[in-house]
Amino acid sequence: SATVINGKDLAQELRNNMKEEVSELKEKGIIPHLTVILVGDNPASKSYVNGKKKASEETGIVSDIIELPVSTTEEELLNLIKELNQDVSVHGILVQLPLPEHIKEEHIIETIIPSKDVDGFHPINIGRMMTGNDSLLPCTPYGIVTMLKSRNITIQGKHAVVIGRSNIVGKPVGQLLLNENATVTYCHSKTRNLKEHTTRADILIVAIGIPNVINRDHLKQDAVVIDVGINRTDNGSLTGDVDFESAKSKASYITPVPRGVGPMTIAMLLKNTIKAAKGLSIN
Ligand code: NAD
Numbered sequence: 001s002a003t004v005i006n007g008k009d010l011a012q013e014l015r016n017n018m019k020e021e022v023s024e025l026k027e028k029g030i031i032p033h034l035t036v037i038l039v040g041d042n043p044a045s046k047s048y049v050n051g052k053k054k055a056s057e058e059t060g061i062v063s064d065i066i067e068l069p070v071s072t073t074e075e076e077l078l079n080l081i082k083e084l085n086q087d088v089s090v091h092g093i094l095v096q097l098p099l100p101e102h103i104k105e106e107h108i109i110e111t112i113i114p115s116k117d118v119d120g121f122h123p124i125n126i127g128r129m130m131t132g133n134d135s136l137l138p139c140t141p142y143g144i145v146t147m148l149k150s151r152n153i154t155i156q157g158k159h160a161v162v163i164g165r166s167n168i169v170g171k172p173v174g175q176l177l178l179n180e181n182a183t184v185t186y187c188h189s190k191t192r193n194l195k196e197h198t199t200r201a202d203i204l205i206v207a208i209g210i211p212n213v214i215n216r217d218h219l220k221q222d223a224v225v226i227d228v229g230i231n232r233t234d235n236g237s238l239t240g241d242v243d244f245e246s247a248k249s250k251a252s253y254i255t256p257v258p259r260g261v262g263p264m265t266i267a268m269l270l271k272n273t274i275k276a277a278k279g280l281s282i283n
Helices: 007-027 043-059 074-086 103-111 121-132 139-150 170-179 194-198 244-248 262-279
Strands: 034-039 062-068 092-095 159-163 183-187 203-206 223-226
Touching: 007 043, 007 139, 007 262, 034 043, 034 074, 034 262, 043 062, 043 262, 062 074, 074 092, 074 103, 092 159, 103 223, 139 159, 139 170, 139 223, 159 170, 159 194, 170 183, 170 203, 183 194
Parallel strands: 034 062, 034 092, 159 183, 159 203, 203 223
Antiparallel strands: none
16 A cells, blocks of 8 residues: 655645744744735635735745736736736735636736746746746746655656646646656646556656546556645535546655645745845746
8 A cells, every 4th residue: 555645744844944044044034935926816816815815924024915806907917917027025926827818817817927926827937947048947846846855756767647637737747747857757637548648657747627536547556646636525525636546556756636746836935935035046
C-alpha cells in the first residue's frame, strides 16, 4: 500500500522555514507584502483568498485583500493593477480567478508586471519557464514538483503522464517535469484509450476536475500518483479526481485530497512572494 505524501504537513514545514527568511528580510528593512484582489462574491474564491491571507500572515508576510464588487469594470481593475505595479511597498499582486465574464482574464494577467506576478501566469513568466530560465513559477505545478522532491522521488528519465491541459495546472506541470528530464505525455478530454497511456506512467499527475475518475485500473504497479482535483461532494466535503483507496493499493506514493496539493499551492505562493520581495524575480 502506497506511502501518503501529506501536503499539509510539508506546507507547514515550508512555512516554518519561510518565517525565518521573512524575519531576516525584515531586519534589512524589507517587509514582504502580498496584495490579493477579489472581484465579486464567489464563495470558493473567498475561501481561497482567506486561506492565502492566513498563510501569509503566519509567515510574517503582510497581506491585504482588496474586495471589489462584481460590477467593477475591466478598466477600473486594470487601473488598480497599474497603481499596484508602481507601489514599491507591494511585492506580489494576485488577482483571484475566475473573474466575472465581462472582464477578460488575459488582459488582467498581462497587465501585472512580471516581477510581481506571484501566480506565475504572465506570458513572460510562462515563456521563461519554457526556456528553462529563472522565473516566478505557477504555484500548483511548483508545489507538485516540490512534493516529489521532498520524498526524493526520481523524476529524471521517468515517464510522467499528465491528465489535463489547463494553463494553470496541466500544461505547466508537464513543462516543469520536462525541465527535470522526465519523458512527458499529456492526456486530455479528447485523448483516446486513456488507460493505455496512464498504465505506462511512472508518475501520474491527475488534474481533471471530475471526482474519482481514476482508480487502480489506470495505474502501473508502484506508480507515483498526484491528485490535483478539488471537487465538492453533495455533503460539502472535498474529494479528488482519484479514487484514493483503490489507487493507494497499487501506487508507491499518493497524495490525498484534502491535505495534498492544495496546501502546497499556497505555500509556493508565499515562496514566490518572498522571491519577489528579495528582488530576485525578473523585471
Ligand atoms: P480545467 O477544467 O481548466 O481543465 C480540466 C482538464 O481536464 C482539461 O484540460 C480537459 O481536457 C481534461 N479532461 C476533462 N475531462 C477529461 C476526461 N474525461 N479524461 C481526460 N481528461 C479530461 O481544470 P484545472 O483548472 O486544470 O483544474 C483541474 C482540477 O484541479 C479541478 O478539480 C480544480 O479544482 C483543481 N485545482 C486544484 C488546485 C490545487 O491547488 N490543488 C489548483 C488548481 C486547480
